[in-house]
Amino acid sequence: MPVVTDEADGSQDALLVRVAAGGHVGWGECEAAPLPSIAAFICPMSHGVCRPVADSVLGQTLESPEDIARIASAVAYNSMDLLQAPHTFSGVEMALWDILGKMRSEPVWRLLGYDKSHPKTPYASVLFGDTPQETLERARDARSRSFRAAKFGWGPIGRGSVAADAEHFVAAREGLGQDGILLVDTGQIFIEDVERAAARLPAMEKANVLWFEEPFHASALEAYGALAGRSAKVRLAGGEGAHNESMAKQLIDYGGIGYVQIDCGRIGGIGPSKAVADYAVAKGVTFVNHTFTSHLALSASLQPYAGFGDHEICEYPAMPKPLAIAIAANHLERDAQGQVAAPEAPGLGIAVAPAALRPYLQQVEISVGGRRLYETPRL
Amino acid sequence: MPVVTDEADGSQDALLVRVAAGGHVGWGECEAAPLPSIAAFICPMSHGVCRPVADSVLGQTLESPEDIARIASAVAYNSMDLLQAPHTFSGVEMALWDILGKMRSEPVWRLLGYDKSHPKTPYASVLFGDTPQETLERARDARSRSFRAAKFGWGPIGRGSVAADAEHFVAAREGLGQDGILLVDTGQIFIEDVERAAARLPAMEKANVLWFEEPFHASALEAYGALAGRSAKVRLAGGEGAHNESMAKQLIDYGGIGYVQIDCGRIGGIGPSKAVADYAVAKGVTFVNHTFTSHLALSASLQPYAGFGDHEICEYPAMPKPLAIAIAANHLERDAQGQVAAPEAPGLGIAVAPAALRPYLQQVEISVGGRRLYETPRL
Numbered sequence: 001m002p003v004v005t006d007e008a009d010g011s012q013d014a015l016l017v018r019v020a021a022g023g024h025v026g027w028g029e030c031e032a033a034p035l036p037s038i039a040a041f042i043c044p045m046s047h048g049v050c051r052p053v054a055d056s057v058l059g060q061t062l063e064s065p066e067d068i069a070r071i072a073s074a075v076a077y078n079s080m081d082l083l084q085a086p087h088t089f090s091g092v093e094m095a096l097w098d099i100l101g102k103m104r105s106e107p108v109w110r111l112l113g114y115d116k117s118h119p120k121t122p123y124a125s126v127l128f129g130d131t132p133q134e135t136l137e138r139a140r141d142a143r144s145r146s147f148r149a150a151k152f153g154w155g156p157i158g159r160g161s162v163a164a165d166a167e168h169f170v171a172a173r174e175g176l177g178q179d180g181i182l183l184v185d186t187g188q189i190f191i192e193d194v195e196r197a198a199a200r201l202p203a204m205e206k207a208n209v210l211w212f213e214e215p216f217h218a219s220a221l222e223a224y225g226a227l228a229g230r231s232a233k234v235r236l237a238g239g240e241g242a243h244n245e246s247m248a249k250q251l252i253d254y255g256g257i258g259y260v261q262i263d264c265g266r267i268g269g270i271g272p273s274k275a276v277a278d279y280a281v282a283k284g285v286t287f288v289n290h291t292f293t294s295h296l297a298l299s300a301s302l303q304p305y306a307g308f309g310d311h312e313i314c315e316y317p318a319m320p321k322p323l324a325i326a327i328a329a330n331h332l333e334r335d336a337q338g339q340v341a342a343p344e345a346p347g348l349g350i351a352v353a354p355a356a357l358r359p360y361l362q363q364v365e366i367s368v369g370g371r372r373l374y375e376t377p378r379l
Numbered sequence: 380m381p382v383v384t385d386e387a388d389g390s391q392d393a394l395l396v397r398v399a400a401g402g403h404v405g406w407g408e409c410e411a412a413p414l415p416s417i418a419a420f421i422c423p424m425s426h427g428v429c430r431p432v433a434d435s436v437l438g439q440t441l442e443s444p445e446d447i448a449r450i451a452s453a454v455a456y457n458s459m460d461l462l463q464a465p466h467t468f469s470g471v472e473m474a475l476w477d478i479l480g481k482m483r484s485e486p487v488w489r490l491l492g493y494d495k496s497h498p499k500t501p502y503a504s505v506l507f508g509d510t511p512q513e514t515l516e517r518a519r520d521a522r523s524r525s526f527r528a529a530k531f532g533w534g535p536i537g538r539g540s541v542a543a544d545a546e547h548f549v550a551a552r553e554g555l556g557q558d559g560i561l562l563v564d565t566g567q568i569f570i571e572d573v574e575r576a577a578a579r580l581p582a583m584e585k586a587n588v589l590w591f592e593e594p595f596h597a598s599a600l601e602a603y604g605a606l607a608g609r610s611a612k613v614r615l616a617g618g619e620g621a622h623n624e625s626m627a628k629q630l631i632d633y634g635g636i637g638y639v640q641i642d643c644g645r646i647g648g649i650g651p652s653k654a655v656a657d658y659a660v661a662k663g664v665t666f667v668n669h670t671f672t673s674h675l676a677l678s679a680s681l682q683p684y685a686g687f688g689d690h691e692i693c694e695y696p697a698m699p700k701p702l703a704i705a706i707a708a709n710h711l712e713r714d715a716q717g718q719v720a721a722p723e724a725p726g727l728g729i730a731v732a733p734a735a736l737r738p739y740l741q742q743v744e745i746s747v748g749g750r751r752l753y754e755t756p757r758l
Binding site for chain 1: 386423424456567597625633749
């Protein structure tokens with residue numbers, strides 16, 4: 001976007017990945033800081049296991065899901081000391097699935113072994129208002145746009161008193177109606193302070209909040225586990241910060257979450273997300289996508305659990321910036337029942353729209369020792 | 380270095396951080412891929428919690444250890460979605476301690492609350508040879524250079540048979556002598572395959588290996604825990620991949636390691652390393668530094684446990700590349716007993732040598748939208 005603000009809205013910029021192979025072109029999107037992610041693709045090798053992501057991707061054979069898994073393993077090993085690598089590879093991996101689906105004329109979810117793409121109930125992701133009245137209005141607005149579920153996040157929650165937060169929960173429930181699915185996201189505000197987070201539980205329970213998302217830092221497993229043990233009804237949700245399969249599994253095993261939220265644009269793509277989805281089923285935990293950007297990212301994030309009929313909630317970017325809308329030529333619209341599903345079309349089923357995107361394209365140039373390592377390709 | 384090879388040697392390049400504050404200059408070193416780490420310092424903001432590291436550092440007050448902790452918390456929160464940020468900030472944080480020590484004319488370990496810098500027994504870090512004979516010769520060489528302890532890593536281990544690996548362990552023990560401290564590092568080669576790792580335990584036990592380092596991927600806590608439960612004598616070691624305090628604590632709590640190895644150049648600097656050291660003491664685990672680069676990084680990595688008399692092993696870069704030697708004008712030499720200690724001099728006690736470094740300096744230029752965001756500063 002021409003202006004990027006400090007609001008917690010990840011759709012203000014975008015890093016798209018275009019991969020060409022075997023006469024096909026696939027697209028993916030990293031949910032990541034663009035410049036460091038580009039640098040992680042093209043940087044000079046530091047040593048044997050601190051190599052740029054490109055080293056493990058370019059020139060590889062792509063004929064089957066096993067090839068994607070093989071490339072992913074190579075990245076994980078060859079770039080184990082390059083912290084940004086999983087964020088970079090996430091967009092690449094999506095694009096590889098997109099290509100493979102196009103090669104086989106199959107949607108990605110079928111390549112993952114599913115027979116059917118089950119419709120999901122999208123929740124509108126909105127931010128808490130600065131006042132309970134604003135929160136009430138935003139909840140009414142979500143309802144008026146036919147969202148049966150809404151997630152309220154960030155804003156003032158955790159920054160003031162327990163009573164002040166409670167007013168926001170009451171307002172959100174009132175605006176959404178008694179039958180609405182109400183979700184709360186506190187954006188890691190309690191760091192690892194279990195007592196401060198637990199103090200919000202009674203008001204959440206009273207407002208019939210289904211899940212309490214990201215109370216703590218993504219790695220604060222012990223705090224997650226302690227809070228989960230103290231909540232009778234409200235289940236914890238988390239996982240968007242997971243940049244590998246293990247981190248998500250640990251939130252399930254040690255953190256006691258009831259909902260695991262995976263962003264395909266961060267965890268390394270669709271393959272590891274599918275592995276987490278299968279693990280969640282085995283552990284009685286519900287899988288949910290994390291998506292705050294384009295419908296390209298949305299399609300990718302629905303694939304890993306498209307075949308699960310009973311994991312039916314999905315995140316749906318309710319108020320994306322114009323850039324995020326411009327990325328996709330076709331969108332995953334809600335059906336008459338207000339639901340969305342991973343598309344039936346080959347690959348990810350989303351056409352990227354170069355003409356609409358071009359006005360947003362940023363010219364990036366990176367040189368080391370007089371050698372040009374990167375410049376923005378033509379769109 | 381003019382040529383960077385794919386050997387597992389992290390001293391082939393370096394990212395130094397120079398911070399100026401209050402008339403003092405401090406230095407730090409990231410153990411990280413330079414280009415993505417630079418990008419994470421200067422990239423455009425993506426949204427409120429995906430900001431460049433510079434935003435939370437430049438212009439801040441620096442008068443006490445509490446200021447460093449406050450800046451670190453700001454980075455953790457403001458850059459929570461920027462994966463590379465902890466690697467970038469690690470070098471910055473070291474430099475802040477260096478400045479604070481110089482301001483107060485105190486070594487960093489004293490600022491951390493220690494009365495004394497206890498000498499440590501350094502182990503030589505060497506790679507396994509391609510053949511057991513080569514491993515034997517390297518072990519003899521370490522011994523001849525008066526190293527009482529040696530760690531053998533990577534090479535062919537885990538790539539061939541259990542019997543082939545056992546020959547290397549026998550050779551290492553023979554070369555080092557019966558009284559030497561023998562450590563083994565397998566560099567994540569078993570990914571998360573507990574059986575394959577466990578198959579190496581009997582031969583390690585027979586060779587009296589003190590620790591078995593990084594059998595698995597840094598996040599594979601369950602595999603760590605399972606292997607720890609199956610090892611009677613050989614303790615697990617790990618932690619170098621930790622890029623925050625929580626990850627290191629999890630390896631202790633869920634992974635069952637006996638030695639926690641922290642790289643100040645990755646975990647976010649000296650502050651979180653000290654927190655891990657204190658946690659290790661409380662849990663009966665031994666703290667060890669992880670250092671494979673310069674003596675600037677070595678000094679930083681010794682500070683967090685300088686005051687522990689009974690955590691006495693330390694990693695010591697035994698065969699660094701000329702670049703890593705050029706970084707420091709003074710070096711932490713072993714004393715008559717073959718031991719090293721964090722220096723008594725103010726700050727980190729290491730003078731960086733611009734003249735010696737200059738031949739290695741790489742000119743890096745990064746532009747976005749026609750605006751120059753970074754170019755290598757003058758040395």
